[in-house]
Amino acid sequence: MNMGSNASISAKSILTGVFIAIVGLLVVTPVTPAMSKTGLVYVSNEKSNDITVLDSATYEVLRSFDTCRRPRGMHFSHDRSEFYVGCADDSQIAIYKTATGELSGRILNIEEPETFDLSPDGKTLYVSNEEDAAASFVDLATRQVIDDVELGEEPEGVLVTRDGSTVYVASEANNLVHVINTATAEVVADILVDVRPRRFALTPDEKELWVSAELAGVVDIIDTTTHKIIGDVFFLPTGFRKEQVTPVDLLITRDGMTAYVALGRANHVAVVDVPTRSVREYVLVGKRAWGLALSADEKTLWVANGLSDDISILDTASLKVIKSIPVGKVPYGILIDD
Amino acid sequence: MTEKAPAFVCFFFFLLVTSFLPSIGHVAVASEKTPFVIGYLELEGDPRYEAPRAYAGIEVRSRHRPFDGAAASIRSSRVTGRALGLDFSLKRTSAPTADDLMRELDRLADNGSINFFLVDAPTDVLGRLSEHARGRDILLFNVSEMDNALRGDACAANLMHAIPSRAMLDDALAQFLVASRWKRVLVLKGEFPDDTLIAESFLESARKYGLSVVDVREFVLGSDPRERHKNNIVLLTSGVDYDVVFVADSIGQVGRYVPYQTANPRPVVGSEGLVSHAWHWGWERHGAPQLNQRYERKFDRRMSDRDWAAWAATKAIIDSLARSGTTDFDSVAAYLKSSKLILDGYKGTPMSFRPWDNQLRQPVLITTHNAVIARAPMDGFLHPTQYMDTLGYDGPENRCKF
Numbered sequence: 048m049n050m051g052s053n054a055s056i057s058a059k060s061i062l063t064g065v066f067i068a069i070v071g072l073l074v075v076t077p078v079t080p081a082m083s084k085t086g087l088v089y090v091s092n093e094k095s096n097d098i099t100v101l102d103s104a105t106y107e108v109l110r111s112f113d114t115c116r117r118p119r120g121m122h123f124s125h126d127r128s129e130f131y132v133g134c135a136d137d138s139q140i141a142i143y144k145t146a147t148g149e150l151s152g153r154i155l156n157i158e159e160p161e162t163f164d165l166s167p168d169g170k171t172l173y174v175s176n177e178e179d180a181a182a183s184f185v186d187l188a189t190r191q192v193i194d195d196v197e198l199g200e201e202p203e204g205v206l207v208t209r210d211g212s213t214v215y216v217a218s219e220a221n222n223l224v225h226v227i228n229t230a231t232a233e234v235v236a237d238i239l240v241d242v243r244p245r246r247f248a249l250t251p252d253e254k255e256l257w258v259s260a261e262l263a264g265v266v267d268i269i270d271t272t273t274h275k276i277i278g279d280v281f282f283l284p285t286g287f288r289k290e291q292v293t294p295v296d297l298l299i300t301r302d303g304m305t306a307y308v309a310l311g312r313a314n315h316v317a318v319v320d321v322p323t324r325s326v327r328e329y330v331l332v333g334k335r336a337w338g339l340a341l342s343a344d345e346k347t348l349w350v351a352n353g354l355s356d357d358i359s360i361l362d363t364a365s366l367k368v369i370k371s372i373p374v375g376k377v378p379y380g381i382l383i384d385d
Numbered sequence: 386m387t388e389k390a391p392a393f394v395c396f397f398f399f400l401l402v403t404s405f406l407p408s409i410g411h412v413a414v415a416s417e418k419t420p421f422v423i424g425y426l427e428l429e430g431d432p433r434y435e436a437p438r439a440y441a442g443i444e445v446r447s448r449h450r451p452f453d454g455a456a457a458s459i460r461s462s463r464v465t466g467r468a469l470g471l472d473f474s475l476k477r478t479s480a481p482t483a484d485d486l487m488r489e490l491d492r493l494a495d496n497g498s499i500n501f502f503l504v505d506a507p508t509d510v511l512g513r514l515s516e517h518a519r520g521r522d523i524l525l526f527n528v529s530e531m532d533n534a535l536r537g538d539a540c541a542a543n544l545m546h547a548i549p550s551r552a553m554l555d556d557a558l559a560q561f562l563v564a565s566r567w568k569r570v571l572v573l574k575g576e577f578p579d580d581t582l583i584a585e586s587f588l589e590s591a592r593k594y595g596l597s598v599v600d601v602r603e604f605v606l607g608s609d610p611r612e613r614h615k616n617n618i619v620l621l622t623s624g625v626d627y628d629v630v631f632v633a634d635s636i637g638q639v640g641r642y643v644p645y646q647t648a649n650p651r652p653v654v655g656s657e658g659l660v661s662h663a664w665h666w667g668w669e670r671h672g673a674p675q676l677n678q679r680y681e682r683k684f685d686r687r688m689s690d691r692d693w694a695a696w697a698a699t700k701a702i703i704d705s706l707a708r709s710g711t712t713d714f715d716s717v718a719a720y721l722k723s724s725k726l727i728l729d730g731y732k733g734t735p736m737s738f739r740p741w742d743n744q745l746r747q748p749v750l751i752t753t754h755n756a757v758i759a760r761a762p763m764d765g766f767l768h769p770t771q772y773m774d775t776l777g778y779d780g781p782e783n784r785c786k787f
Binding site for chain 2: 177178180197198199200201218219220221222223225237238239241242243262263288290293312
């Protein structure tokens with residue numbers, strides 16, 4: 048897993064960083080408001096109860112700070128000026144300033160938050176509530192729960208559509224994907240999927256919803272109009288058996304051509320051709336790869352390896368891991384502000 | 386090429402699943418639900434739950450029946466029921482003898498149209514019930530009896546085992562001992578028939594994995610000075626060298642005094658010290674904390690092996706129902722017994738039933754009183770098709786004939 052000497056990497060990293068900075072200056076993506084980017088990467092470490100801060104250009108660890116207990120899912124606020132961290136063991140979501148990492152508030156009484164998503168207008172937070180087997184709608188202005196929707200046991204992955212009309216929530220224990228109408232807070236459909244659904248990705252046209260099924264070792268593809276499974280992707284890196292392949296996080300690139308799937312205990316990231324739904328390549332990363340994040344230019348993929356306490360940075364052009372960086376204990380989520 | 390074949394199989398599986406989905410995917414929340422009842426039979430006065438020869442009111446083993454485990458599973462299936470248009474529930478009934486339980490089985494099967502039954506009873510009762518139910522649309526699930534015989538000569542085609550066999554638990558421990566290089570074992574066994582069963586099962590696992598048993602010694606509970614070589618732990622563990630002590634104590638009254646009293650400073654395993662379990666409250670991986678916390682909140686106690694087995698059996702039935710897309714007994718039973726079943730037992734590896742003896746293949750947890758030390762199968766114990774089948778009776782060595 049040693050990826051060459053540090054000296055050559057940091058030289059390359061600096062060049063990459065300069066490149067990223069230039070791209071950042073030249074291209075203002077329409078998705079996010081034109082704010083200066085900090086170039087910081089935040090990693091939540093669920094077992095050491097802290098957040099590691101890295102430099103997205105040099106890949107150096109800058110510092111780490113304590114947070115609430117068992118920090119897991121993270122999200123930026125609408126304007127990226129803040130980010131949210133769900134702390135399962137403290138039943139709260141902590142809010143930090145992106146620029147400084149300074150605590151700016153807490154949303155209390157969210158039972159065991161794991162993953163969540165925000166409405167496109169940044170006003171509502173949708174979080175899976177494990178204790179009540181429900182999805183809670185939280186008004187971010189008042190920080191109060193405004194609605195609850197009854198779901199299957201252990202709700203996990205949460206994803207909101209671009210227009211904010213629909214939120215998808217996976218129920219890990221019941222093997223269901225719930226389709227929720229956000230206006231009425233009602234379940235529109237319960238879709239039976241493969242065993243232990245975890246996370247979602249939507250294709251850019253939002254016609255397909257991809258959901259990882261951890262224990263089945265596959266990604267199911269759901270037609271978002273008919274709510275039927277229309278395909279799947281099966282993973283089996285060389286040398287592994289079916290039961291060792293436990294996909295969790297997944298991302299689809301902006302052009303809708305490539306999906307990255309973290310394969311958990313199989314210690315690989317699968318690179319999937321989205322149109323043909325076939326695996327292009329498996330890339331060896333650290334132990335139990337779960338969390339994924341792409342840099343803004345999609346040139347690097349950051350992978351959180353829960354059982355080797357490190358982050359792998361993958362060059363998406365060469366599909367090589369260019370660096371692995373030790374962080375806290377059991378890294379879970381990654382946010383990149385670049 | 387080998388990578389392509391499973392993908393193909395998986396694709397076919399998907400065609401199968403998706404073909405049933407139209408009846409499932411769109412069921413609205415408010416639709417009418419059909420009741421689906423799972424039977425639960427338990428033997429009253431089951432000696433396995435009687436207070437052991439406890440002194441001063443100290444209980445050394447759990448006396449809880451595993452019904453709560455099944456109830457937890459039903460509770461977790463509310464929303465699956467919503468999606469399937471089914472309302473899951475349990476019908477619990479108990480009786481003092483096997484004959485009475487057979488009458489209860491008939492009553493529930495014939496009048497209540499119940500096909501699936503969890504049974505909490507010892508070997509002889511399970512044997513009589515499965516014989517009685519033979520040839521009918523009935524499937525029984527053993528949730529509490531670890532007796533190896535039920536997976537061997539006394540097996541039955543209509544009796545599934547959610548709880549691991551003793552052989553599986555002992556193979557797991559033997560793998561751990563080999564992996565730790567603690568290969569010389571002193572075996573201490575009690576005077577009761579169950580102690581002999583425990584010791585024999587371990588000796589079989591020791592042979593299978595190449596452990597060397599330096600001696601087998603019998604202990605008794607008491608303080609008779611004429612029997613001190615049998616009731617004094619220091620004497621029981623002297624005069625021979627060993628890496629580890631295995632204790633076979635079905636009652637648990639002697640075993641708890643073995644750790645820290647051995648003549649040589651050696652770890653204690655088996656019924657005491659490092660113990661193999663189907664489940665443990667301290668297991669913190671593969672979603673286990675969620676299940677444990679949910680269970681403790683609801684029932685105000687920790688989930689035991691038998692609770693877990695009742696939970697897993699209920700889940701297997703409901704999952705098979707959901708996947709086969711029908712409530713037809715033959716289809717659901719066929720799915721449940723097939724390799725298509727991917728049962729999530731919160732132990733990280735998908736579980737299914739072994740076709741040769743109906744045993745649920747599953748990882749085994751190697752635990753102390755408050756921590757899970759390892760999960761078997763241990764790394765490095767290989768198997769041509771399925772690592773979990775290194776635990777317990779594998780296809781070629783099994784003696785079960787349906």
